[in-house]
Amino acid sequence: MGTHTAEQAAGATNGPATVPTRTGLLIIGASQSGVQLAVSLRALGFGEHITLLGDEDHRPYQRPALSKEFLQGTVESESLIFRSNDYWAEHNVDLVKGEHIVRIDKEADGSGVAHASSGREFPFRRLALTVGARARKLEIDGGDLDGVLYLRNADDALALKARVGDATDVVVIGGGFIGLEAASSLQKMGKNVTVLEFGPRLVGRAVGEETAEYFLQAHRSRGLDIRLNTSAARFSAADDGKAVAAVELQDGTVLPAQIVLIGIGVIPNTQLAEQLGLDVDNGVVVDRFALASDGTTVAVGDVANMPNPVPGSEPGERIRLESVNNAIEHAKVAAYSLTGRREEYAGIPWFWSNQADLKLQIAGLCNGYDQTVLRYDEERGKFSVLYYRRGQVIAADCVNAPLDFMAVKNALAKGQNIPADAAADPATQLKTITTDS
Protein backbone atom coordinates (compact mmCIF):
# COMPACT_ATOMS: atom_id res chain seq x y z
CA MET A 1 0.00 0.00 0.00
CA GLY A 2 2.94 2.36 0.76
CA THR A 3 4.00 2.86 -2.86
CA HIS A 4 0.40 3.13 -3.91
CA THR A 5 -0.30 6.23 -1.83
CA ALA A 6 3.15 7.68 -2.44
CA GLU A 7 2.73 7.51 -6.18
CA GLN A 8 -0.77 8.93 -6.13
CA ALA A 9 0.44 11.78 -3.97
CA ALA A 10 3.35 12.48 -6.32
CA GLY A 11 0.99 12.54 -9.29
CA ALA A 12 -1.36 14.89 -7.49
CA THR A 13 1.20 17.41 -6.29
CA ASN A 14 3.67 17.53 -9.14
CA GLY A 15 1.26 17.30 -12.06
CA PRO A 16 1.40 14.96 -15.00
CA ALA A 17 4.99 15.85 -15.97
CA THR A 18 6.48 13.42 -13.42
CA VAL A 19 4.10 10.57 -14.23
CA PRO A 20 5.57 8.08 -16.73
CA THR A 21 3.87 8.27 -20.12
CA ARG A 22 0.82 6.11 -20.00
CA THR A 23 -0.13 5.18 -23.47
CA GLY A 24 -1.84 2.28 -25.06
CA LEU A 25 -4.17 -0.42 -23.90
CA LEU A 26 -3.15 -3.07 -21.39
CA ILE A 27 -5.13 -6.30 -21.65
CA ILE A 28 -4.63 -8.49 -18.59
CA GLY A 29 -5.38 -12.12 -19.42
CA ALA A 30 -4.19 -13.56 -22.73
CA SER A 31 -6.78 -16.19 -23.53
CA GLN A 32 -10.01 -16.40 -25.54
CA SER A 33 -11.34 -12.96 -24.49
CA GLY A 34 -8.05 -11.09 -24.46
CA VAL A 35 -7.01 -12.43 -27.84
CA GLN A 36 -10.37 -11.58 -29.40
CA LEU A 37 -10.30 -8.09 -27.91
CA ALA A 38 -6.90 -7.39 -29.46
CA VAL A 39 -7.96 -8.85 -32.82
CA SER A 40 -11.26 -6.95 -32.88
CA LEU A 41 -9.60 -3.67 -31.92
CA ARG A 42 -7.18 -3.95 -34.82
CA ALA A 43 -10.05 -4.84 -37.15
CA LEU A 44 -11.81 -1.65 -36.01
CA GLY A 45 -8.72 0.44 -36.71
CA PHE A 46 -7.68 1.05 -33.08
CA GLY A 47 -4.29 2.68 -33.62
CA GLU A 48 -2.76 2.69 -30.15
CA HIS A 49 -0.23 0.21 -28.89
CA ILE A 50 -1.69 -2.94 -27.31
CA THR A 51 -0.04 -5.07 -24.64
CA LEU A 52 -1.66 -8.50 -24.34
CA LEU A 53 -0.38 -9.87 -21.05
CA GLY A 54 -0.97 -13.19 -19.34
CA ASP A 55 0.54 -15.19 -16.52
CA GLU A 56 0.77 -18.52 -18.32
CA ASP A 57 4.05 -19.53 -19.93
CA HIS A 58 2.36 -20.66 -23.15
CA ARG A 59 1.38 -18.66 -26.19
CA PRO A 60 -2.39 -18.01 -26.01
CA TYR A 61 -4.26 -21.23 -26.80
CA GLN A 62 -7.78 -22.60 -27.01
CA ARG A 63 -9.01 -24.40 -23.92
CA PRO A 64 -11.89 -26.56 -25.20
CA ALA A 65 -9.65 -29.30 -26.57
CA LEU A 66 -7.93 -29.76 -23.20
CA SER A 67 -10.68 -32.09 -22.03
CA LYS A 68 -11.27 -33.58 -25.48
CA GLU A 69 -8.92 -33.96 -28.45
CA PHE A 70 -5.76 -32.78 -26.68
CA LEU A 71 -6.32 -35.10 -23.73
CA GLN A 72 -6.95 -38.00 -26.11
CA GLY A 73 -3.84 -37.11 -28.08
CA THR A 74 -5.66 -36.58 -31.37
CA VAL A 75 -4.50 -32.97 -31.79
CA GLU A 76 -1.05 -31.47 -31.26
CA SER A 77 -0.52 -28.59 -28.86
CA GLU A 78 0.54 -26.41 -31.80
CA SER A 79 -3.00 -26.65 -33.23
CA LEU A 80 -4.41 -24.98 -30.12
CA ILE A 81 -2.42 -21.78 -30.58
CA PHE A 82 -4.68 -18.85 -31.56
CA ARG A 83 -2.35 -16.76 -33.71
CA SER A 84 1.16 -17.01 -35.09
CA ASN A 85 3.89 -14.81 -33.57
CA ASP A 86 4.10 -13.03 -36.93
CA TYR A 87 0.46 -12.06 -36.65
CA TRP A 88 1.03 -10.28 -33.34
CA ALA A 89 4.14 -8.54 -34.62
CA GLU A 90 2.41 -7.39 -37.80
CA HIS A 91 -0.51 -6.03 -35.79
CA ASN A 92 1.62 -4.17 -33.27
CA VAL A 93 0.46 -6.26 -30.33
CA ASP A 94 3.05 -6.91 -27.66
CA LEU A 95 2.47 -10.38 -26.29
CA VAL A 96 3.78 -10.77 -22.73
CA LYS A 97 3.79 -14.26 -21.20
CA GLY A 98 4.45 -15.41 -17.67
CA GLU A 99 3.73 -12.13 -15.86
CA HIS A 100 1.20 -12.25 -13.05
CA ILE A 101 -0.31 -8.88 -12.17
CA VAL A 102 -0.72 -8.45 -8.43
CA ARG A 103 -1.72 -4.81 -8.11
CA ILE A 104 -2.92 -1.93 -10.23
CA ASP A 105 -2.70 1.80 -9.58
CA LYS A 106 -5.29 3.68 -11.56
CA GLU A 107 -6.24 7.33 -11.92
CA ALA A 108 -9.72 8.71 -12.41
CA ASP A 109 -9.09 9.16 -16.15
CA GLY A 110 -8.65 5.39 -16.52
CA SER A 111 -4.86 5.39 -16.96
CA GLY A 112 -2.43 3.77 -14.57
CA VAL A 113 0.28 1.23 -13.93
CA ALA A 114 -0.05 -2.51 -13.37
CA HIS A 115 2.52 -4.22 -11.17
CA ALA A 116 3.59 -7.80 -11.78
CA SER A 117 4.87 -10.22 -9.13
CA SER A 118 8.24 -10.12 -10.91
CA GLY A 119 8.51 -6.41 -10.17
CA ARG A 120 7.92 -5.36 -13.78
CA GLU A 121 5.55 -2.45 -14.33
CA PHE A 122 3.12 -2.03 -17.19
CA PRO A 123 1.81 1.52 -17.68
CA PHE A 124 -1.44 2.01 -19.59
CA ARG A 125 -3.88 4.63 -20.79
CA ARG A 126 -6.81 2.19 -20.78
CA LEU A 127 -7.24 -1.15 -19.05
CA ALA A 128 -9.04 -4.36 -20.00
CA LEU A 129 -9.60 -7.21 -17.57
CA THR A 130 -9.91 -10.53 -19.36
CA VAL A 131 -8.67 -12.58 -16.43
CA GLY A 132 -11.24 -15.37 -16.70
CA ALA A 133 -11.92 -17.83 -13.94
CA ARG A 134 -10.10 -20.46 -11.91
CA ALA A 135 -11.10 -23.97 -10.89
CA ARG A 136 -13.06 -24.20 -7.67
CA LYS A 137 -11.08 -26.29 -5.18
CA LEU A 138 -12.52 -29.19 -3.26
CA GLU A 139 -11.29 -28.75 0.29
CA ILE A 140 -11.39 -32.21 1.79
CA ASP A 141 -8.84 -34.51 3.45
CA GLY A 142 -6.18 -35.62 1.02
CA GLY A 143 -6.94 -32.79 -1.41
CA ASP A 144 -3.28 -32.00 -1.86
CA LEU A 145 -2.09 -35.53 -2.62
CA ASP A 146 -0.26 -36.08 -5.92
CA GLY A 147 -2.70 -37.13 -8.59
CA VAL A 148 -5.58 -35.00 -7.30
CA LEU A 149 -5.97 -32.76 -10.33
CA TYR A 150 -8.04 -29.98 -11.90
CA LEU A 151 -8.51 -29.05 -15.54
CA ARG A 152 -8.57 -25.34 -16.29
CA ASN A 153 -5.40 -24.61 -18.22
CA ALA A 154 -2.68 -26.17 -20.35
CA ASP A 155 -0.43 -26.94 -17.38
CA ASP A 156 -3.30 -28.81 -15.74
CA ALA A 157 -3.85 -30.78 -18.94
CA LEU A 158 -0.14 -31.61 -19.23
CA ALA A 159 -0.08 -32.79 -15.61
CA LEU A 160 -3.08 -35.00 -16.28
CA LYS A 161 -1.58 -36.41 -19.47
CA ALA A 162 1.66 -37.15 -17.67
CA ARG A 163 -0.15 -39.34 -15.15
CA VAL A 164 -2.61 -41.05 -17.44
CA GLY A 165 -0.19 -43.70 -18.70
CA ASP A 166 0.30 -45.28 -15.28
CA ALA A 167 -3.28 -45.07 -14.10
CA THR A 168 -5.93 -47.78 -14.30
CA ASP A 169 -8.69 -46.18 -12.26
CA VAL A 170 -9.87 -42.60 -12.43
CA VAL A 171 -12.49 -40.93 -10.30
CA VAL A 172 -13.97 -37.76 -11.77
CA ILE A 173 -15.66 -35.49 -9.26
CA GLY A 174 -18.37 -33.32 -10.80
CA GLY A 175 -20.84 -34.27 -13.53
CA GLY A 176 -20.68 -30.96 -15.40
CA PHE A 177 -19.46 -30.41 -18.95
CA ILE A 178 -15.75 -30.59 -18.20
CA GLY A 179 -16.09 -33.58 -15.90
CA LEU A 180 -18.15 -35.51 -18.44
CA GLU A 181 -15.91 -34.58 -21.36
CA ALA A 182 -12.79 -35.63 -19.50
CA ALA A 183 -14.48 -38.79 -18.21
CA SER A 184 -15.48 -39.75 -21.77
CA SER A 185 -11.98 -39.05 -23.06
CA LEU A 186 -10.34 -41.08 -20.30
CA GLN A 187 -12.77 -43.93 -20.81
CA LYS A 188 -11.91 -43.94 -24.49
CA MET A 189 -8.25 -44.16 -23.49
CA GLY A 190 -9.03 -47.40 -21.67
CA LYS A 191 -9.31 -46.12 -18.11
CA ASN A 192 -11.81 -47.42 -15.62
CA VAL A 193 -13.74 -44.21 -14.90
CA THR A 194 -16.27 -43.39 -12.18
CA VAL A 195 -18.06 -40.04 -12.10
CA LEU A 196 -19.34 -38.72 -8.79
CA GLU A 197 -22.02 -36.05 -8.92
CA PHE A 198 -23.09 -34.35 -5.73
CA GLY A 199 -26.48 -33.25 -7.14
CA PRO A 200 -29.50 -35.27 -8.25
CA ARG A 201 -28.74 -34.90 -11.98
CA LEU A 202 -25.94 -34.21 -14.43
CA VAL A 203 -24.84 -30.82 -15.82
CA GLY A 204 -26.56 -28.64 -13.23
CA ARG A 205 -28.79 -25.90 -14.59
CA ALA A 206 -27.02 -25.41 -17.92
CA VAL A 207 -29.48 -27.78 -19.60
CA GLY A 208 -33.03 -28.86 -18.81
CA GLU A 209 -34.18 -32.03 -17.10
CA GLU A 210 -34.72 -34.05 -20.31
CA THR A 211 -31.23 -33.38 -21.64
CA ALA A 212 -29.61 -34.21 -18.31
CA GLU A 213 -31.52 -37.48 -18.20
CA TYR A 214 -30.59 -38.28 -21.81
CA PHE A 215 -26.89 -37.81 -21.03
CA LEU A 216 -27.16 -39.93 -17.91
CA GLN A 217 -28.69 -42.85 -19.82
CA ALA A 218 -26.41 -42.42 -22.82
CA HIS A 219 -23.23 -42.42 -20.72
CA ARG A 220 -24.37 -45.31 -18.58
CA SER A 221 -25.20 -47.36 -21.68
CA ARG A 222 -21.66 -46.63 -22.90
CA GLY A 223 -20.29 -48.14 -19.72
CA LEU A 224 -19.50 -45.03 -17.68
CA ASP A 225 -20.15 -45.54 -13.97
CA ILE A 226 -22.05 -42.40 -12.90
CA ARG A 227 -23.17 -41.98 -9.30
CA LEU A 228 -25.61 -39.18 -8.56
CA ASN A 229 -26.22 -37.70 -5.11
CA THR A 230 -22.76 -38.87 -4.18
CA SER A 231 -19.86 -36.97 -2.67
CA ALA A 232 -16.35 -37.82 -1.69
CA ALA A 233 -15.46 -37.72 2.01
CA ARG A 234 -11.66 -37.98 1.68
CA PHE A 235 -8.83 -39.07 -0.56
CA SER A 236 -6.39 -41.59 0.82
CA ALA A 237 -2.75 -42.04 -0.04
CA ALA A 238 -0.76 -44.96 -1.36
CA ASP A 239 1.96 -46.52 0.81
CA ASP A 240 4.39 -43.74 -0.13
CA GLY A 241 2.08 -41.30 1.64
CA LYS A 242 2.22 -38.94 -1.38
CA ALA A 243 0.17 -40.24 -4.26
CA VAL A 244 -3.58 -40.64 -4.17
CA ALA A 245 -4.75 -44.27 -4.14
CA ALA A 246 -8.44 -44.18 -3.31
CA VAL A 247 -11.52 -42.07 -2.85
CA GLU A 248 -13.67 -42.72 0.18
CA LEU A 249 -17.33 -41.80 -0.23
CA GLN A 250 -19.65 -40.39 2.43
CA ASP A 251 -21.30 -43.81 2.80
CA GLY A 252 -17.95 -45.50 3.42
CA THR A 253 -17.52 -47.03 -0.06
CA VAL A 254 -13.90 -46.99 -1.20
CA LEU A 255 -13.08 -46.53 -4.90
CA PRO A 256 -9.53 -47.15 -6.09
CA ALA A 257 -8.12 -44.14 -8.00
CA GLN A 258 -4.65 -43.31 -9.19
CA ILE A 259 -6.06 -40.09 -10.62
CA VAL A 260 -8.80 -37.93 -9.13
CA LEU A 261 -9.98 -35.22 -11.51
CA ILE A 262 -12.06 -32.49 -9.93
CA GLY A 263 -14.44 -30.43 -12.09
CA ILE A 264 -16.83 -28.69 -9.73
CA GLY A 265 -17.06 -25.32 -11.44
CA VAL A 266 -15.05 -22.15 -11.55
CA ILE A 267 -14.66 -18.91 -9.61
CA PRO A 268 -14.22 -15.65 -11.53
CA ASN A 269 -10.85 -13.96 -10.97
CA THR A 270 -12.10 -10.73 -9.41
CA GLN A 271 -9.09 -10.00 -7.15
CA LEU A 272 -7.73 -7.15 -9.29
CA ALA A 273 -11.18 -5.63 -9.78
CA GLU A 274 -11.76 -5.71 -6.04
CA GLN A 275 -8.41 -4.07 -5.40
CA LEU A 276 -9.41 -1.36 -7.91
CA GLY A 277 -12.68 -0.83 -6.05
CA LEU A 278 -14.84 -1.90 -9.01
CA ASP A 279 -18.28 -3.34 -8.36
CA VAL A 280 -17.97 -7.11 -8.05
CA ASP A 281 -20.82 -9.61 -7.70
CA ASN A 282 -20.25 -13.09 -9.12
CA GLY A 283 -17.73 -11.51 -11.49
CA VAL A 284 -16.90 -7.94 -12.44
CA VAL A 285 -20.17 -6.08 -12.87
CA VAL A 286 -20.30 -4.48 -16.33
CA ASP A 287 -22.90 -2.53 -18.29
CA ARG A 288 -24.22 -3.40 -21.76
CA PHE A 289 -21.06 -1.99 -23.27
CA ALA A 290 -18.67 -4.12 -21.18
CA LEU A 291 -17.69 -1.15 -19.02
CA ALA A 292 -17.01 -1.73 -15.32
CA SER A 293 -18.36 0.59 -12.62
CA ASP A 294 -15.50 3.12 -13.05
CA GLY A 295 -16.80 3.82 -16.57
CA THR A 296 -13.38 3.29 -18.20
CA THR A 297 -12.13 -0.25 -17.53
CA VAL A 298 -13.61 -2.98 -19.68
CA ALA A 299 -14.12 -6.53 -18.36
CA VAL A 300 -14.87 -9.34 -20.77
CA GLY A 301 -15.63 -13.04 -20.91
CA ASP A 302 -15.72 -15.55 -18.06
CA VAL A 303 -14.89 -12.84 -15.51
CA ALA A 304 -17.73 -10.47 -16.46
CA ASN A 305 -21.21 -10.33 -14.98
CA MET A 306 -23.30 -8.58 -17.63
CA PRO A 307 -26.92 -7.71 -18.36
CA ASN A 308 -28.51 -10.74 -20.04
CA PRO A 309 -28.01 -9.94 -23.73
CA VAL A 310 -30.76 -12.20 -25.06
CA PRO A 311 -33.68 -10.27 -26.59
CA GLY A 312 -36.83 -10.65 -24.48
CA SER A 313 -35.02 -11.49 -21.22
CA GLU A 314 -36.31 -10.04 -17.97
CA PRO A 315 -35.24 -6.40 -17.42
CA GLY A 316 -32.38 -6.15 -14.93
CA GLU A 317 -31.49 -9.83 -15.24
CA ARG A 318 -27.73 -10.41 -15.06
CA ILE A 319 -25.68 -13.30 -16.23
CA ARG A 320 -22.09 -14.54 -16.28
CA LEU A 321 -21.45 -16.89 -19.18
CA GLU A 322 -18.55 -19.31 -19.51
CA SER A 323 -18.18 -20.10 -23.18
CA VAL A 324 -16.01 -19.46 -26.19
CA ASN A 325 -18.86 -17.83 -28.07
CA ASN A 326 -19.50 -15.40 -25.23
CA ALA A 327 -15.81 -14.53 -24.89
CA ILE A 328 -15.75 -13.67 -28.59
CA GLU A 329 -19.01 -11.70 -28.76
CA HIS A 330 -18.39 -9.88 -25.51
CA ALA A 331 -14.88 -8.91 -26.63
CA LYS A 332 -16.39 -7.35 -29.76
CA VAL A 333 -18.69 -5.20 -27.59
CA ALA A 334 -15.69 -4.09 -25.53
CA ALA A 335 -13.68 -3.31 -28.66
CA TYR A 336 -16.45 -0.95 -29.78
CA SER A 337 -16.48 0.70 -26.35
CA LEU A 338 -12.73 1.26 -26.45
CA THR A 339 -12.98 2.89 -29.86
CA GLY A 340 -15.70 5.26 -28.69
CA ARG A 341 -18.65 3.44 -30.21
CA ARG A 342 -21.62 1.96 -28.42
CA GLU A 343 -22.75 -1.36 -29.84
CA GLU A 344 -24.73 -3.92 -27.91
CA TYR A 345 -24.03 -7.63 -27.76
CA ALA A 346 -25.02 -9.23 -31.03
CA GLY A 347 -25.82 -12.80 -31.74
CA ILE A 348 -27.38 -15.62 -29.84
CA PRO A 349 -25.31 -17.31 -27.13
CA TRP A 350 -24.36 -20.82 -28.10
CA PHE A 351 -22.22 -23.58 -26.68
CA TRP A 352 -20.93 -27.00 -27.57
CA SER A 353 -19.68 -30.02 -25.67
CA ASN A 354 -18.37 -33.26 -27.15
CA GLN A 355 -18.60 -36.35 -24.98
CA ALA A 356 -17.75 -39.71 -26.53
CA ASP A 357 -19.87 -39.88 -29.70
CA LEU A 358 -22.39 -37.44 -28.20
CA LYS A 359 -22.11 -34.06 -29.84
CA LEU A 360 -24.11 -31.50 -27.88
CA GLN A 361 -24.86 -28.08 -29.32
CA ILE A 362 -26.87 -25.54 -27.35
CA ALA A 363 -28.45 -22.48 -28.96
CA GLY A 364 -29.81 -19.67 -26.78
CA LEU A 365 -30.32 -19.70 -23.02
CA CYS A 366 -33.12 -21.78 -21.52
CA ASN A 367 -33.50 -19.61 -18.36
CA GLY A 368 -37.16 -19.05 -17.53
CA TYR A 369 -38.69 -21.57 -19.97
CA ASP A 370 -42.27 -22.69 -19.39
CA GLN A 371 -42.58 -25.44 -22.01
CA THR A 372 -40.33 -27.97 -23.74
CA VAL A 373 -40.71 -29.97 -26.94
CA LEU A 374 -38.77 -33.19 -27.29
CA ARG A 375 -37.59 -34.47 -30.66
CA TYR A 376 -36.09 -37.92 -30.41
CA ASP A 377 -35.02 -40.06 -33.34
CA GLU A 378 -33.75 -43.14 -31.55
CA GLU A 379 -32.76 -44.98 -34.70
CA ARG A 380 -30.47 -42.22 -35.95
CA GLY A 381 -29.31 -41.28 -32.45
CA LYS A 382 -30.59 -37.73 -32.70
CA PHE A 383 -32.06 -35.94 -29.72
CA SER A 384 -33.20 -32.34 -29.29
CA VAL A 385 -35.14 -30.37 -26.72
CA LEU A 386 -36.63 -27.03 -27.69
CA TYR A 387 -37.40 -24.56 -24.89
CA TYR A 388 -40.27 -22.08 -25.05
CA ARG A 389 -41.38 -19.08 -23.05
CA ARG A 390 -44.94 -17.89 -23.64
CA GLY A 391 -45.02 -19.77 -26.93
CA GLN A 392 -41.78 -18.32 -28.26
CA VAL A 393 -38.79 -20.61 -28.79
CA ILE A 394 -35.85 -19.36 -26.65
CA ALA A 395 -33.28 -22.17 -26.76
CA ALA A 396 -32.51 -25.73 -27.81
CA ASP A 397 -30.21 -28.53 -26.67
CA CYS A 398 -29.32 -30.73 -29.64
CA VAL A 399 -27.38 -33.99 -29.51
CA ASN A 400 -26.02 -35.23 -32.84
CA ALA A 401 -28.69 -33.05 -34.44
CA PRO A 402 -26.88 -30.15 -36.14
CA LEU A 403 -29.82 -29.36 -38.42
CA ASP A 404 -32.03 -28.69 -35.40
CA PHE A 405 -29.29 -26.65 -33.75
CA MET A 406 -28.72 -24.54 -36.84
CA ALA A 407 -32.45 -24.02 -37.41
CA VAL A 408 -33.03 -22.80 -33.85
CA LYS A 409 -29.90 -20.65 -33.78
CA ASN A 410 -30.85 -18.97 -37.05
CA ALA A 411 -34.48 -18.48 -35.98
CA LEU A 412 -33.38 -16.84 -32.73
CA ALA A 413 -30.92 -14.60 -34.53
CA LYS A 414 -33.67 -13.39 -36.88
CA GLY A 415 -36.28 -13.02 -34.13
CA GLN A 416 -38.37 -15.82 -35.63
CA ASN A 417 -40.34 -18.61 -33.97
CA ILE A 418 -40.70 -22.36 -34.43
CA PRO A 419 -44.23 -23.23 -33.31
CA ALA A 420 -44.16 -25.88 -30.60
CA ASP A 421 -46.93 -28.13 -31.92
CA ALA A 422 -45.36 -28.48 -35.34
CA ALA A 423 -41.86 -28.97 -33.89
CA ALA A 424 -42.83 -32.12 -32.00
CA ASP A 425 -42.56 -34.42 -35.02
CA PRO A 426 -38.88 -35.37 -35.38
CA ALA A 427 -39.40 -36.09 -39.08
CA THR A 428 -40.25 -32.43 -39.75
CA GLN A 429 -37.29 -30.20 -40.61
CA LEU A 430 -37.45 -27.21 -38.26
CA LYS A 431 -36.23 -24.87 -40.95
CA THR A 432 -39.40 -25.52 -42.96
CA ILE A 433 -41.78 -24.55 -40.13
CA THR A 434 -39.98 -21.42 -38.94
CA THR A 435 -42.27 -18.39 -38.89
CA ASP A 436 -41.82 -14.65 -38.51
CA SER A 437 -43.18 -14.13 -35.02
Add this chain to the structure above:
Amino acid sequence: MPTVHFTDAEGAVRDVQGNVGDSVMETAVRNGVPGIVAECGGSLSCATCHVFVREDCVSQLPPMEDMEDEMLYGTAVDREDNSRLSCQLRLTDGLELFVTTPETQV
Protein backbone atom coordinates in the same frame (compact mmCIF):
# COMPACT_ATOMS: atom_id res chain seq x y z
CA MET B 1 4.75 -26.48 -48.86
CA PRO B 2 1.03 -26.63 -49.46
CA THR B 3 -0.50 -23.26 -50.33
CA VAL B 4 -4.02 -22.00 -49.89
CA HIS B 5 -5.22 -19.03 -51.93
CA PHE B 6 -8.04 -17.27 -50.11
CA THR B 7 -10.22 -14.89 -52.12
CA ASP B 8 -12.66 -12.81 -50.09
CA ALA B 9 -16.16 -11.79 -51.15
CA GLU B 10 -14.77 -8.53 -52.60
CA GLY B 11 -12.19 -10.35 -54.66
CA ALA B 12 -9.05 -9.60 -52.60
CA VAL B 13 -6.64 -12.52 -52.63
CA ARG B 14 -4.37 -13.77 -49.86
CA ASP B 15 -1.92 -16.62 -50.39
CA VAL B 16 -0.95 -18.49 -47.25
CA GLN B 17 1.55 -21.30 -46.95
CA GLY B 18 0.61 -23.99 -44.48
CA ASN B 19 1.93 -27.18 -42.95
CA VAL B 20 1.03 -30.67 -44.09
CA GLY B 21 -1.59 -32.06 -41.71
CA ASP B 22 -2.97 -28.68 -40.60
CA SER B 23 -6.47 -27.80 -41.65
CA VAL B 24 -7.30 -25.01 -44.08
CA MET B 25 -9.15 -23.32 -41.20
CA GLU B 26 -6.10 -23.38 -38.88
CA THR B 27 -3.90 -22.05 -41.64
CA ALA B 28 -6.30 -19.15 -42.16
CA VAL B 29 -6.92 -18.29 -38.52
CA ARG B 30 -3.33 -18.43 -37.35
CA ASN B 31 -2.40 -15.95 -40.05
CA GLY B 32 -5.41 -13.74 -39.50
CA VAL B 33 -7.26 -14.32 -42.79
CA PRO B 34 -10.38 -12.33 -41.94
CA GLY B 35 -13.00 -14.34 -43.84
CA ILE B 36 -12.75 -17.37 -41.53
CA VAL B 37 -14.15 -17.11 -37.99
CA ALA B 38 -13.96 -20.72 -36.71
CA GLU B 39 -15.47 -20.17 -33.28
CA CYS B 40 -15.29 -23.83 -32.29
CA GLY B 41 -11.67 -24.24 -33.27
CA GLY B 42 -12.35 -27.11 -35.64
CA SER B 43 -14.60 -29.37 -33.64
CA LEU B 44 -17.34 -29.26 -36.27
CA SER B 45 -19.78 -27.39 -34.07
CA CYS B 46 -20.06 -23.86 -35.42
CA ALA B 47 -20.11 -23.73 -39.26
CA THR B 48 -18.25 -20.39 -39.19
CA CYS B 49 -15.34 -21.74 -41.25
CA HIS B 50 -17.35 -22.05 -44.47
CA VAL B 51 -15.50 -21.79 -47.81
CA PHE B 52 -16.38 -22.23 -51.48
CA VAL B 53 -13.81 -24.45 -53.15
CA ARG B 54 -12.83 -23.63 -56.76
CA GLU B 55 -14.48 -26.27 -58.94
CA ASP B 56 -11.25 -27.80 -60.26
CA CYS B 57 -9.94 -28.30 -56.71
CA VAL B 58 -13.01 -30.09 -55.36
CA SER B 59 -11.84 -33.52 -56.49
CA GLN B 60 -8.53 -33.13 -54.59
CA LEU B 61 -10.40 -33.09 -51.29
CA PRO B 62 -11.71 -35.95 -49.19
CA PRO B 63 -15.47 -36.51 -49.38
CA MET B 64 -17.52 -35.00 -46.58
CA GLU B 65 -18.98 -36.85 -43.62
CA ASP B 66 -22.66 -36.61 -42.69
CA MET B 67 -21.98 -34.19 -39.85
CA GLU B 68 -20.22 -31.69 -42.09
CA ASP B 69 -22.99 -32.05 -44.64
CA GLU B 70 -25.66 -31.30 -42.04
CA MET B 71 -23.73 -28.38 -40.54
CA LEU B 72 -23.42 -26.82 -43.97
CA TYR B 73 -27.19 -26.34 -44.02
CA GLY B 74 -26.80 -23.75 -41.27
CA THR B 75 -24.10 -21.50 -42.67
CA ALA B 76 -24.65 -17.73 -42.61
CA VAL B 77 -24.35 -17.53 -46.41
CA ASP B 78 -26.27 -20.35 -48.09
CA ARG B 79 -24.30 -23.37 -49.21
CA GLU B 80 -23.47 -24.16 -52.82
CA ASP B 81 -22.38 -27.40 -54.43
CA ASN B 82 -18.74 -26.47 -53.79
CA SER B 83 -19.21 -25.54 -50.12
CA ARG B 84 -17.02 -27.11 -47.45
CA LEU B 85 -16.19 -26.45 -43.81
CA SER B 86 -12.53 -25.58 -43.91
CA CYS B 87 -11.74 -27.18 -40.55
CA GLN B 88 -12.39 -30.54 -42.20
CA LEU B 89 -9.90 -29.98 -45.02
CA ARG B 90 -6.34 -31.13 -44.24
CA LEU B 91 -3.36 -29.86 -46.18
CA THR B 92 -1.49 -32.56 -48.05
CA ASP B 93 1.95 -32.46 -49.61
CA GLY B 94 2.03 -30.17 -52.64
CA LEU B 95 -1.62 -29.15 -52.38
CA GLU B 96 -2.56 -25.89 -54.17
CA LEU B 97 -6.02 -24.99 -53.02
CA PHE B 98 -8.15 -22.09 -54.20
CA VAL B 99 -11.06 -21.09 -51.98
CA THR B 100 -13.41 -18.13 -51.68
CA THR B 101 -14.66 -16.99 -48.30
CA PRO B 102 -18.32 -15.97 -47.95
CA GLU B 103 -19.43 -12.41 -47.27
CA THR B 104 -20.16 -13.28 -43.64
CA GLN B 105 -19.75 -16.28 -41.33
CA VAL B 106 -22.10 -15.27 -38.52
